[in-house]
Amino acid sequence: MKLGHLGISAMAALVATVTATATLAQNKGLENPRSTSFHETLEGKKVVFLPLSMGFDLTEGWAARMRAQADRLNYDFQIRDPAWSTDAGTRALQSLIGEAPDLIVAHNPDIQSYARLLAQAQAKGIKVVQINLESNTQTDSYVGADWTEIGKQAAEAVVERCGEGKGSSNKVAIDTGVPTAASDVFQLDGIYKVLDQHPEIEVVSQQATEYNPEKARSIMETVLQQHPDLCGAIGIWDNQDTGTASAIEQAGKGDQVFLVTSGGGNRVGCENVENGMFDLYISYNVPLQGDILNAEIARLLLSETKAGENKALYFNPLTQITKDNVNQRNCWTLDEIR
C-alpha cells in the first residue's frame, strides 16, 4: 500500500516537472503595443453627454451604451441633464466650455441654439460629437439618423397607402416636433421631396407638438374632426405620437388612418406597433447608434487631430417595423442594453 502511494506521488511529481519544462519552452506570443497605448490614452479621459433631457428612451439608451464603454475603458463619463430646457442646456454647455473636458456629446434641441457655443467649444480644443440631432455647425462628428431619409421613407409609405385612388382620401396630416429641430427641418424636407412628386396628396395639417403627446392628441383629435376622412398621418417621434395614435383610436379610425412614426426602436414603441396603434415604425435603433457613438468617441479621443480639424459624419441604417416583422430582435429595453 505505502509503496503504491509512493509510486503515485512520484509519478505525479514527474508529470508536473515535465509539463513545466514543456511550457517554459513554448512561444508566449507578442505584446501588442497598440492595445496598450489604446488603453493608456483612453484612460482618465473625460467625456460629457449633454442630452435634451434624460428620462426618455433615446437618451437613456445612448447613455447606457456610452457608460458601458466608459467603464470598460475606464475613462470618465458624465451627464448634464437640462431637463428639456434649452436655456439650461446652453448654460450647461457654457460652463462645460469653461470646464474643458476632452469630448462633448451634444444632443441639439434645435439647429441653432448650441451652434455658436459648439463652435466655441471646438475653438477651445474640446472635441464635439453630435448625436441624432445636429446643429448648424458641423463638428468633429455626427452620429445619428438621416432625417431626410426617414422623411422620404415615411412619405413614400403614406403615398403608398393614400396615393391616387387608394385609401379613404388623399388627406395627410403631419405632426412635427419642434420646428427648429434638425429632426423637423430635414425630415420635412425629405417628406416634401416625395410629396411634391405626388400632387394628389393633400397635407391638411402640419402643426408642432413640442414632443408632447397630450398636445399631439388634442391636435389629432381636432384634425380628425375637421377631416373625418383623413387617410394618413406622419409623426416625427414615437413618444409624441402615442398621443396621435390614441386620438385616432378614440375616433375609431384605427384602420382608416395610416400612421407612420419614427423612433429609437424602444420596446414601448414596438408594443404600440403590436397593438396596432402605429402602422409603420421607422426605427433608428438606439443600441446601434450607441455603439457607433462609442466607436466615434474612442476614435476621436485617440486621434491626434485638433478639435474641428476634420469633420466626419455617419448616418446609421434604419429599420422599418410593422406588425409583421415586429419581434424581440429589432426592439430593445433599457435593461437589455445596460
Add this chain to the structure above:
Amino acid sequence: MAAKDELLALRYRLIPDRLLGELLTKSWIDNVIPALALAVTVIIMTILIPGYLSAGNMADLGRQVSEMGLIALAMTVVILSGGIDLSVGSMFALCVLTALTCMNVAGLPIGVSLAATLAAGLLCGLLNGVLIGYLRLRAFITTLVTLVIFRALYDIIFPRLASAIVGSFPTSALWDLIGFGDFFGVPVSFLIFAVIAIVLHIGLSRLRPGWRLRAVGGARRSAYNAGINVKFTVCMAYVVSGLLTATAAFLFSARLGSTGADTGVGLEITVLTAVVLGGVSLGGGRGSVGNAIIGTVLVLILSNSLIRLSMPGSVNQLILGLVLVAAVLFDRKWIKNRSKILSKVYVSPTYLPLRDRPDPGDDDYLAVNDKLGGVELIGLGAVEGPEDVILDRDGNLYTGTRHGNIVRFFGPDFKRHEVFARIGGHPLGLAFSPDGDLLTCVGGMGVYRVTPQGVVEKVTDETNRSLLSIIDDSRLRLPDDLDIAPDGRVFFSEATIRYDMSEWAVDALEGRGNGRLICYNPHTGTTRTVLRNLIFPNGITMCRDGQSLLFAETWACRISRYWFDGPSKGRVEIFMDNLPGYPDNINRGSNGAYWVALLGMRTKTFDLAMRKPAFRRRMAKRIASDEWMFPNINRGCVLQVSEAGELMDSYWDKAGENHPSITSTCEHRGWLYLGGVSNNRIGRVRIENSVPDWTIHQDYWGER
C-alpha cells in the same frame, strides 16, 4: 462668592448680549439671511466643484445673471406694487422673437432692433398695466391670461420664422460684443445689467416714484387716500416690468442668436422663486433690488451647479422646489415673529455691583427728617412733569412740562403762570446763558435755546457717530441735563442711547453704561462726545474752578468730576460714591455748596438684583413691565454737599405724600425750589443757614 462675582462681572464685560437685540432693530437684517444663504451655497459649491470660482465660470454666471436678473428686477417692481406678473416668460419669448426677427431676418441695424424689442416689451407691459392698473383686474389671473395669449402669439409666429431665424447670422460687431464681449473679463451684458440695476435701485429707494410704488404696494388704500395716483403707479410698474424683460430678451438673443419653442416657458416660476428667495415678500411693499439680485444669483448657482454635478434634471427640480418652500416659510414666520423676538431679547441687563447702602440711621446728616414735609406747593396740577426748575434774574420760575412746553411762573408769589415757549418735546435740563437765553435738553429732540422773547431755536441734535456702535448713536435720544462753561461751551449728558424718553426707566434694569457726556462748542458749531459708557449720566453742573464739572451717574449712585480744561484736562475722578439714593440733577448752592437731588432711594433688594443680571433679564422677559421690580422713586431726598464732596445736610419727605419724587433743585434767595419728573407740582422750601440773596446767576456770571 467673591470669585463667583468676579466671573460674573467678567462674563458680562466680555459677552455683548445687547448686540443681538440691537441687530434686530436694523431694517437691513431682513436681507442678511438670504445673503448668508447665498454665501453658504457658494462655499459648498466651491468645495464640491473644483475650480468653481474660476474667472471663466464667473463670467458665464455674470452673463446669465444679467439676463435672468433683469427679469427678476421686473418681477420685483411688480411685486413691490402689490401685484404679480406671470406673463414675463411669454413676454420674454415675444421680445426675443422680435429682436431676432429684426437682426436675423430683416437685418435691421442694431439700434432699430433694440428700439423694436423695447417697443414690444412696452406694449406687452402696457397691456398688463392698463388692465390691472386702470381696469383694476386681479393681477394674478390677468397676467395668467396674458401669459397664455403672448405664448399663443409666439407659437403662431415662431414656426413661420423659425427656419429664417436659424438660417442666417447677423454680421454686427456690436451685436457680438453684447453677446460675447467683455471688458477686463467682465461681460458686457453684465455691465449693462449693473447700470440698470443701480439706476433702478436709486429710483426705488431714493426717488419719489419708488416711494409711491412702495406705498401703493404696502397699503393700497392708504396710498389712495394719501392722494397717490394708484392707477397710474400700478400701470407704470407693469410697463417697467415689460421694458426690463425686453432688455433681458435683447441680451439673450445677442448671446444665443437663436430661440427654441420652449424659450421662456416656466421662466415666471424660476424668477418668482428667485425673487422670493431673495427676500422680496409678496403682498408688496417689502423688497429691494438687492433682494432680487441675491435671489437670482442663488437660484442660478443652485441650478447650474446641480447640472454641473450631473444631477438628473428631476433632482434639480426637486431641490429648487424644496428651497422655495423653505424660503417662503421662513419669510412668513420671520415677518410674523421678528418683533416678538425683538421685544424678548432687547432688554439686556448687565452686572452692576454696588457697595452696601449706607444706613441713614448711623449718619446724622443722612438721618431721615421731615424737612420737606411742609413744602410749599407751586402750580399744583398746572404743570405735569417739571423735571428741572430754574429761576431767572427777576425771580421768575421756569420749568418744562411733558406737554412739550416751558412754563413761566411769575415771582414772587408764583400764582400766575404762562406758557413761555412751545418746544414740542419734554424739556428736561434747564440752564441760563450769561445773556439770558434759556438752554434746555429736550427728550428725543436735542438741545434747544429759548431767547428771552420766547423764540425757540435748535442748538444741536446730533453728535459724532461712534464706529463700533450698531445703534445709530449720532442722533440724541435722551439728552438729560446741561450746563454752560465759562467759555460758552455747552456740556450736556445723554442718559441712554438705547431707550427713548417714554421708556427711560427700563434702562435701570440694564445698569449698563449706555449714556454719555457730550460737548457743544458754539465757536466751531460742532458737537462731540467727550465721555462714553456712563451709567445713566444725569445731572451736570460746573464746578467753580471753571475747569471741571460734576456729573451724576444715576444707577451707579455716584457723582464724578470731569476736567475739561486746565492742567488735569480729561481727568475723571469720583466725587461722591455709594450715595443712599439715585442722584439726578446737581445744582450750585450758596456757601459754595452743591444741591444733589435724589430721584429715588436705593433698596437692598434692588441692589441685590443689580448684582444678578440673569435674574433681571428673566424678569424683563417673563413678567409685564408694570410688574418689574424698581428702585423706590416714590420717595425723594435732597442732599447738600460741600465743594470737597462731604455731606452737609439732607432734606427728606418722610411720608412721601407731599413731594414724591425729586429730580432737580434750584436755590434762589434763601428758597430751595424742587422739581420732579413724575410730579404735578413744584415744591419750595426755606433753607436754614443760607445766604439770603444768593442766586445762581451771580454765582455763575457775577453781578450785572
Add this chain to the structure above:
Amino acid sequence: MSDLSSWIVNMLHRRDAGISVPAMDGVLKPNSRLEDATCILNMPGIDDVVAAGSKLVVSAGSSLLAFPLPFGGGDPETISTFEGAISFLAVLDDGRYAVGVTGKGVYLGVPGSFTLIELAPELSACMMDATQVADGRLAICIGSLRNPANEWKRDLMEKGRSGCLCLLDLDTGSSDIVAEDLAFPYGVAARAEGSVAVAESWRHRIVAINPASKKRTVLLEDLPAYLSRISPALNGGYWLTFLAPRRQLFEFVLREDGFRKEMLETVDSEEWVGPSLSASTRYDHPLQQGAVRQMGILKPWAPSSSYGLVVRCDENMRPVESLHSRADGALHGITGICETDDGVFAVSRGAGKLVRFTGDSAGSAASEVQS
C-alpha cells in the same frame, strides 16, 4: 420660527416662560366697597373678630375688647388681657371662648375665668385660627412648624409647607394632628357634613379636610390673593378674608431660588420683595414700576404689595360677592371677619381698623344699619 424662539427660551430657562396670576374679574371685579365701609374702631394690632352671644369680641395684641350687640357704636371695653399675643379667637357652642395665645396654648372659659390648655411650643408658636368641629373637639390651624406667626412672610418666601391641622380635645387636652404639609393654613371653618374648610394660604386655595378620614378635597383654588381667615356667613355661606395680593413679581421671585435665598439671608424682611399687610411707608421698600406715583397719584390698579379683599362664598365655596380696597386705598391686610344680624364686621390688620358693612344678602338688619 416661533417654535424655535420658544425652544431657545426653554433652553435658556429651566421653567416655563409665562408667569401669570389669576385676574380679579367676574365676581372678584374690583370695587371700593371695603374702602367705603364705615370704620368703627381704630386700633393698631387688631387681628380677629367674633360674635359671642350679645358681644362683638375683638382681639388686639394681648387683649380682648368687646362691643355690645346689637351694635350701637361707641368705644369698646377691654374684657380681658393675656400674657402673650392673642393668635386666634373662637367661640364654642356652649358660649365659652377659646383664645389662642402665642407660645402658651389655648385658654378656655369666659372673661374673668380662663383655664389654659398647654400646647407643645412648636404648635403654640404659630396658631392661626380655630373652630369647633362636630365631635366637640377644637380644630386649630398651625400655620407653620418652622416659623412663628409673625414670621409669616419668611415662611412664604421659604415656600413653607410645614403647616398642619390639629384637633384638640378640650376635656383631656390631648391633641392629634389630622393633616400635615399644609402651606400655611391660615383660616378654618366647620362645614355641614362634618369636615372643616381650611384656607391653605400659600397655595391660594381652600381644602376640605375630613377629621375622621383625613381625606382632602379642594373646594376653591387659583385665588388672586393669599387667604387669611374663614368665617361662616349667616345664610349658610362663608366669608373669606385675604391677607395680601399675589403679584407676578412675587411669583417670579418665588421661582428664582438663587435670588430669593440671598435676599432672605442678607436683607431685612421689611425690604423684601413680597406681599405685605399695608402699603409700606419706608423709603427703602422696593417698588414695582407700575406703582410709581404719576402726577402725585397712585393708580388704583397699580401693582401694590398690599390689598384689601373680602369674598363671600355660598355653601359650596363658590364666590358670590367681593369687596375691595385697592392699591390707592388703605384698608389692606384683612385678617378677621364675622357676620352678625346688624352687619358684617371686618378687621383690617394692615390699617389697624375695624369696619362694618353690609353684604348683598344681609337681611333686614342690614337696612337698619344703612339708616
Add this chain to the structure above:
Amino acid sequence: MSGSIVPEKSSQNFPAGETIEVSTAKANRDGAWLFANLAKSQEGVVLMLAVLAFFGFSLFLPSFLSPGNLLALVRSVSILGILALGMAIVVIGRGIDVSMIATMVVSVAWAFVLTRGGLDLELALVVGGLFALATGMAIGILIAFGEVPPIFATLAAGSIIYGLGRTFFFKLEMQNIPPGYEWFSFFGRAQIFGIPVTVVTFGVLCVVVHLILSRTRFGWLTYAMGNNPEASRITGVPVRPMIVAHYAVSAIVAYGAGLILASSTSAINARLFNSTMIYDILLVVVLGGIGLSGGHGKVRNVILGTIFVGILLNGMTILNIDYTVQNLVKGVVLLLAIVIDSLINPRDEQTSQQGDL
C-alpha cells in the same frame, strides 16, 4: 331633428343644460330684462357669450349640431372639467392648487411602474391613490400650519412632487399601460348608452361635488372660509383641518382625472407637468365665474366654463383653425370675460382687499 336633441342630450349629460335652455327661453321672451339680470355677474356675461356662441355655431356650422359632434365637444373638455371641479373646491375656500397636474401624472405613472414591477394593477392603483392623498394633505398642512401662501406652496409642491417621481419612482416620462390590463384602457374608451365614460364620470362628479358643496356642513364651511377666513376662524370653523381637507380632495380628483386620461390615451406622460394645462384649468374655473378671491361659485360655474371652452374649441376646430390660434382665441375670450366683469362691477380702492392677487 337635431334641434330636439340639444336640450335632451344636454339635460341628460350635464345639469347646466337646463340653465342654458331656460335662459334662452327667457331670452326669447324678454331679452332686455334678461340682460339686466345676467349682466350683474361675470357668470351671466360668460353664459350669454356661451349661448351666443352656441347658437351662432349651430346656425352657421352645419356639422356643429350633430350629436356626435356635441359628444366630442363635451368629451374633449371633460378631463379639463373634472380637474376644474377639484380646483373649484380649493378656490372657493380661498386657495389655489397649481400642483394638480404634478400629482396627477406622478401618482398614475407610479402606479403603472409598480404594475410593470410585478404588482397587481388594482393594488398599484390603490398605492397611487394613497400617494396622491398624501401629497394633497402634505400641501394642505404646509398651507394651513406653515401659513405659506397657497400659490407658492402648490407651485413648489408641484416641482417637488414631479422631482420626486422622476427621481425615485420612474425613469421614463412616458408610461404605457402595462400589457395584460386591456380592461383598463378599454374602460377609458368605453361608452355607456353611447356616452363616453369620461363624460359620464364628469357628469357624476359634477352632481357629487354639487351635493357636497350645497348640502353638507363641509360645503357650507368652505364657503364661509372663502368669504372671510378670519371671521370663520374666530367663529370656530376648524379652518386648518378644512384647508388640509380641501387640498386632499383636489389631489384625489386630480388622481381620478389622471386615471381616466391614462386609460383613454392608453398611456400617461409625465411631461404634461411642463405643459400649460394647469393654466387651462384655472381659466375654466375663472371663466365660469368662480372668483379667485374665494367664497362664491358653484358647480354650475365650472360646467359653464367647461362647456364654453368646449364650444369655442369645437367651433374653431370645425372652422379649421390652427391649434395654436385656438389658444390665442381662448385667451382673448377669457380676457374679454374678466374685462367685461370688471367694467360691470368695478373694484373700488376703498373696498379692495390688500394683497389679494
